[in-house]
Amino acid sequence: MLKDITIGQFFPGDSLLHRLDPRMKIVLTVLYIVLLFVAKSIVSFAAVTVFSLILVFLSKISPKLILKSLKPLLFIIVFTTVLNIFYVKGTPIFEPIDILGWQFTITYEGLLTAVVMVLRITLLITTTSLLTYTTSPIALTDGIERLLSPLNAVKVPVHEFSMMMTIALRFIPTLIEETEKIMAAQKSRGSTFSEGGLIKRAKALIPILVPLFVSAFRRAEELATAMECRCYAGGKGRTRLKQYKLCARDYISLLTVIAVFAATIAINILLQGIVFAI
Amino acid sequence: MSQIEVKNLSYKYGVGTPFEVTALDNISFSVEKGEFIGLIGHTGSGKSTLLQCFNGLLKPEGELYIDGVNICEKNNAKGICFKVGLVFQYPEHQLFEDTVYKDIAFGPKNMGLSEGEIKDRVCEALKFSGLSEEILEKSPFELSGGQKRRVAVAGVIAMRPEILVLDEPAAGLDPIGRDSILANLREYHKKEGKTVILSSHNMDDIARNCEKVLVMNSARLEMFETISEVFKRSERLKEIGLDVPMLTSVFEELLKEGYPVNSGIYTVEQAVNEIIAAKDGGKNA
Ligand SMILES: Nc1ncnc2c1ncn2[C@@H]1O[C@H](COP(=O)(O)OP(=O)(O)OP(=O)(O)O)[C@@H](O)[C@H]1O
Ligand SMILES: [Mg+2]
Numbered sequence: 001m002l003k004d005i006t007i008g009q010f011f012p013g014d015s016l017l018h019r020l021d022p023r024m025k026i027v028l029t030v031l032y033i034v035l036l037f038v039a040k041s042i043v044s045f046a047a048v049t050v051f052s053l054i055l056v057f058l059s060k061i062s063p064k065l066i067l068k069s070l071k072p073l074l075f076i077i078v079f080t081t082v083l084n085i086f087y088v089k090g091t092p093i094f095e096p097i098d099i100l101g102w103q104f105t106i107t108y109e110g111l112l113t114a115v116v117m118v119l120r121i122t123l124l125i126t127t128t129s130l131l132t133y134t135t136s137p138i139a140l141t142d143g144i145e146r147l148l149s150p151l152n153a154v155k156v157p158v159h160e161f162s163m164m165m166t167i168a169l170r171f172i173p174t175l176i177e178e179t180e181k182i183m184a185a186q187k188s189r190g191s192t193f194s195e196g197g198l199i200k201r202a203k204a205l206i207p208i209l210v211p212l213f214v215s216a217f218r219r220a221e222e223l224a225t226a227m228e229c230r231c232y233a234g235g236k237g238r239t240r241l242k243q244y245k246l247c248a249r250d251y252i253s254l255l256t257v258i259a260v261f262a263a264t265i266a267i268n269i270l271l272q273g274i275v276f277a278i
Numbered sequence: 279m280s281q282i283e284v285k286n287l288s289y290k291y292g293v294g295t296p297f298e299v300t301a302l303d304n305i306s307f308s309v310e311k312g313e314f315i316g317l318i319g320h321t322g323s324g325k326s327t328l329l330q331c332f333n334g335l336l337k338p339e340g341e342l343y344i345d346g347v348n349i350c351e352k353n354n355a356k357g358i359c360f361k362v363g364l365v366f367q368y369p370e371h372q373l374f375e376d377t378v379y380k381d382i383a384f385g386p387k388n389m390g391l392s393e394g395e396i397k398d399r400v401c402e403a404l405k406f407s408g409l410s411e412e413i414l415e416k417s418p419f420e421l422s423g424g425q426k427r428r429v430a431v432a433g434v435i436a437m438r439p440e441i442l443v444l445d446e447p448a449a450g451l452d453p454i455g456r457d458s459i460l461a462n463l464r465e466y467h468k469k470e471g472k473t474v475i476l477s478s479h480n481m482d483d484i485a486r487n488c489e490k491v492l493v494m495n496s497a498r499l500e501m502f503e504t505i506s507e508v509f510k511r512s513e514r515l516k517e518i519g520l521d522v523p524m525l526t527s528v529f530e531e532l533l534k535e536g537y538p539v540n541s542g543i544y545t546v547e548q549a550v551n552e553i554i555a556a557k558d559g560g561k562n563a
Contacts, residue, residue: 062296185371188434189437
């Protein structure tokens with residue numbers, strides 16, 4: 001079950017998306033998210049969907065994995081669909097059905113809203129997970145740090161924040177692995193995690209959480225010592241091993257996204273007749 | 279029927295992801311009751327994976343019979359962890375209770391034993407691990423590394439498993455700690471007649487304790503033979519990244535130099551006999 005967590009996981013590769021500058025990738029992802037909320041008509045949504053499919057194809061990440069990242073949110077997706085289908089008022093598609101005294105009817109608008117909502121959530125998750133799938137955590141935080149570096153001027157400790165984030169990201173897999181190991185060890189001593197009532201289950205977590213915390217603190221201490229031994233003293237005056245430089249493909253990607261953005265707005269305006277308010 | 283029968287066992291990690299690894303590839307062998315089995319193999323060869331199959335933690339493909347029950351089948355794995363006690367690699371990281379007593383009692387308590395029985399078992403396991411009674415009321419976190427390891431081993435022994443499986447129990451211990459843990463194991467094996475399976479990177483430990491050896495190489499079972507047979511094939515062992523006991527290599531060198539000795543020597547006793555025989559043989563010739 002812990003292995004199903006794929007959000008935030010990085011899959012090494014050398015596709016176009018992998019090679020993009022992380023700063024540019026972050027900016028483009030943010031642009032894309034805005035785009036998803038700007039798109040209003042079915043036509044623009046079709047265009048955005050096709051664009052996202054192209055991105056998935058370009059990343060060379062198996063679509064199966066991308067679907068897997070949607071799994072944890074399946075409930076939310078189904079829930080919003082059902083809610084929208086039945087609650088949005090408008091022209092009914094068929095006569096209201098009477099079930100146990102409740103009037104059920106599906107409206108044309110409700111159906112459209114549901115489709116758009118599902119697309120929006122799905123695309124949102126797909127592309128943001130594309131970002132983390134194709135960018136190593138280190139590059140990601142590096143990129144965020146650079147993008148936020150202007151904040152240094154107003155005394156925001158950007159470097160410290162990004163270092164904290166790097167370390168946290170770095171230790172997620174380690175801690176998951178550790179949890180699995182401890183769970184296995186306690187299972188072999190006969191503890192069960194999926195039986196009994198709420199209190200019994202909560203109690204069954206103690207044998208996992210205690211060793212996990214102990215080892216997390218031990219690791220933190222060791223890491224701090226190791227960093228100090230290598231003379232780490234915060235971000236001041238620190239130079240970098242990796243220098244990022246924007247190149248042609250970064251600019252081309254930016255232009256592409258801007259073009260799609262512009263097209264979406266144009267569609268919104270041109271097809272105002274079939275645009276529906278959400 | 280043998281106590282443990284493994285037939286065509288395979289296991290893969292990360293099925294369906296780009297990180298799929300075959301950790302066990304079509305492994306078959308069987309172990310009789312009361313045998314002391316060694317398990318060797320290079321790092322990542324699948325030793326820990328194999329050991330975790332024995333008590334039902336992993337669900338491999340194939341068949342794995344413990345006393346005639348196939349634990350790979352659904353619902354058959356229940357309670358198997360009390361029958362097959364598994365001591366993990368670095369087991370000291372799994373201690374969690376506030377006293378050593380409670381930690382050792384965790385397993386027996388999960389078995390549903392009475393307070394009195396639990397107490398007996400804890401004392402017995404403590405004695406087995408060579409720890410003194412004063413330690414019982416201490417917190418496991420204030421013990422030394424070696425003591426923690428012993429407490430963790432005691433926690434499994436206290437369940438009195440029919441089959442005791444240990445994953446590198448001596449790794450990272452000082453020589454005295456290592457010898458005493460292994461001596462305790464030998465004792466448990468001899469006195470109780472229980473089956474023991476022990477994985478180790480130290481060939482001398484294996485040579486000194488085990489009767490038969492499983493040799494793993496890249497997820498496959500390379501050999502399963504008596505110790506002397508295995509160590510006779512030192513060439514092959516070296517090819518797959520393993521070593522032979524110190525004595526074995528000494529005798530191999532002697533053999534290469536042209537002395538009339540046998541290969542596959544691994545205990546001091548054998549070595550002494552062999553040297554005497556070689557000396558006598560030399561005289562006669
Ligand atoms: N939880 C896991 N997830 C994914 N792959 C794993 C996992 N555990 C082990 N593996 C892989 O399975 C293979 C066998 O690992 P295993 O731990 O059984 O080796 P080992 O023989 O015990 O090694 P060592 O001597 O280092 O303990 C290795 O290639 C390892 O990378
Ligand atoms: Mg191992």
